Every structure is written in C-alpha cells, then in structure tokens.
Amino acid sequence: MNFEYIDTPEALSDYCARIATADALAIDTEFVRTRTLVPQLGLIQVYDGEHLGLIDPVALDDLSAFNEILVNPSIIKVLHSCSEDLDALWFNLKVIPAPLFDSQFAANLLDMGQTLGYANLVEQMLNVHVDKGESRTDWIARPLSVEQLKYAAADVFYLLPVYRQLAAKIQEIGQTEWVFAESDFLSLKKRAEVPSDLAYLSIKNNWKIGAQSRQALKEIASWRLQQAQKRDMAINFVLREQGMLEVAMKLPENKAKLFQLESITPKEARIHTDTLLELVQNALNTAAEDCPPKVQRLTDFNDYKKALSALKDVCQGLADKHHTRVDVLASKKQLNQWLKWCWFEIDELDSVQLQPDIVSGWRRNIFAQELARLFKPEGGEFNALRRL
Secondary structure (H helix, E strand, C coil): CCCEEECCHHHHHHHHHHHCCCCEEEEEEEEECCCCCCCEEEEEEEECCCCEEEECCCCCCCCHHHHHHHCCCCCEEEECCCHHHHHHHHHHHCCCCCCEEEHHHHHHHCCCCCCCCHHHHHHHHHCCCCCCCCCCCCCCCCCCCHHHHHHHHHHHHCHHHHHHHHHHHHHHCCCHHHHHHHHHHHHHHHHCCCCHHHHHHHCCCHHHCCHHHHHHHHHHHHHHHHHHHHHCCCHHHHCCHHHHHHHHHHCCCCHHHHHCCCCCCHHHHHHHHHHHHHHHHHHHCCCHHHCCCCCCCHHHCCCHHHHHHHHHHHHHHHHHHCCCCHHHHCCHHHHHHHHHHHHCCCCHHHHCCCCCHHHCCCHHHHHHHHHHHHEECCCCCEECCCCC
16 A cells, blocks of 8 residues: 655645545544653544545644644545544644544444454455554654554555445445434534543542542542643543542641551652642631532432333333444443433533433434433423433
C-alpha cells in the first residue's frame, strides 16, 4: 500500500485539497496516554480510497486545514471504535469529526460481534490479516520507522472498503440513522465536562463515609482534578484514589498523622502536606448540614431490583419489536444510569445538561413512551425525581 507522510504546512494544504471532494474518509489516530491526563496525539491516518495520508501533528503546529475536513458535512468520517480517537482529536484539535460512522457499532447492529476489533472485522469481511505488532509503539517519538508507518496506514487502508460493505448492509435493515445518531450523541458526551466539585461522586466507597469526610473528599477530589488538568497529569499521578479516600476518612489534623496513613506514600505526603491539611481543616470547620449529602447507591432503594427487572422486560420487548438485540438497545450500565437519573438527588448528567443514554439520540423515540409510563413523579409504577 502506498502512503504519504505529511509533516509540512504545504503538504498538509495540498493533501486536504485533494481529499476535500471525497464522499467518505477512513480515519484513525495513534496517541500516547501513559502519565498524561490528555492523550498525546502522535499520528492521524486518513484515506479516501485513493490518497492515504499520515499526518504528523508533532511536526505541524497548525492543523486548521484538516479541521475543516473533519467538520465538512458532505464527507462521512469512518472510524472504528471511535471513543478514544474522539478524545485524542477533541483534546488536541478541539474538533470532533461529523458526520461520523463507527464501524464497530455498525457491526454490532449487524450481529457480527458486540465489541469486534478492527483486525477481526477486516478478516471477517475482506479475508485479510492485519498485523497488530506495532500497537505498543511510542507514537510521539521521532523518527517513526517504515514498519510503524505501514502498521498505521493499514488501520485506514482496509477500513474504507469495510465501511462500504457495512453501510450497504445497514441501509438494507433500515438502521443507518441509528449509526450516525449514536456517534452524534457520543460526540456530545465527549464535549461535556463534569464540574470538578462533583469529582468525588466517582470515587469508590464514597458512600461509606460521614458528613465531614464527604466534605473533605469533595474538596480533595476537586483539587486533584484541577491539578491534573493544570499539569496535564493522569489523576492518580497527582494523588492515588485509595490515599485520597483514607485522608477523607481519617481527617488527619497534623503532619504526623498524615504521614501515618497507610495509603499515602511518603512522597505524596511530603509534596501535598500543606494542601491536604488545609483541605481537611476546611472540612472539619464545615457544619454537618452544609456538607454534601450521603452518597446514594441504587442498592439502597427498595424498588431497585423490581425496577431493573421491569426495565429489562421493556428492553426485551422493544428489541423484539425492532428486530435487534437487547444489548444494542441498552446495557445494564445504561439501565442503571437511567435509574440514577430518576432517583438520585445529585446526578452528574444534570451538571452537563445531558439526559441518560436510553432517552437520548436514536433511543429516545424507542424508549420514551414506555419509560414515561413506568416512571413518574406521581402515578407511575415507580417514582422519579426527574421527568422526561
């Protein structure tokens, strides 16, 4: 396969001009995300069926010409299992491709496999073996070897013919809208940013602790996330979750007690002594009634098992009606997300003005009527704090 390496503004401008009239582009990214919060974009692969380009974002400061391609509504962007690629593009280029066709989701709709990998999909549809030997490459390092570049090129070279076949099959079953709507909603979620003062809600075992400990956890989790964002550092490299929870539980009031904690390394304690002690003191000075409410769990609700069972029954009925599998419509995680939104006093979705997956995008028209019947503030089989 032939490809061109694009690492100058002139080459990028010329390449973008050549692919600007394509009806579809296969796109993939290579990135590194080890110690950083944000993925470090190392390569962008693009193929229109004739011109295969490997764009070097390390060498290029200005990718605006390519950004215009990514948002051109006349060009379908094809990615496989696109979630991490969207992260890489959003955090580095501040753009998300649209319209977007995710070949993994399309394959799932066609009952080819729920999380079918790219290599397996290519082998199934094209009877071609794709070598994944360079998958652990440091894509930021330069120069990249010929073998590394060939590996990267293969990730889009076969994706375009796979897309052509998938798109035709999806159109036959009348679910083209589902594929694009699924990607549209995922794109919305990628742009959403939960406020740092709600970061404590995602910490394991946060429901076990008392009022002032919750206040401490809220403040420490918020500080940790802000530090990670400021320094572009993976959050557990700022302070590990286990250590953060132990500080919140035991509320050490001095340096000696902080250094006695088992889950805090001496290095972490030394670096963050003043900050952690200050945040603990803030929590101790906060009246119980002003602390965050007890963190809710679905298992604490008496109706949880009954409601989940009812949702699964609804899901099965709708899957039969629409001739698709239950897991395509909703996973257990997505059903639980709905119940949390209905019942929890504090829900992260509210903070980013989103609704649960099963009442968003293409799923809304499928689920809305049944859910509105079952879950109402008054008069439904199950109570709800929020309404559709």
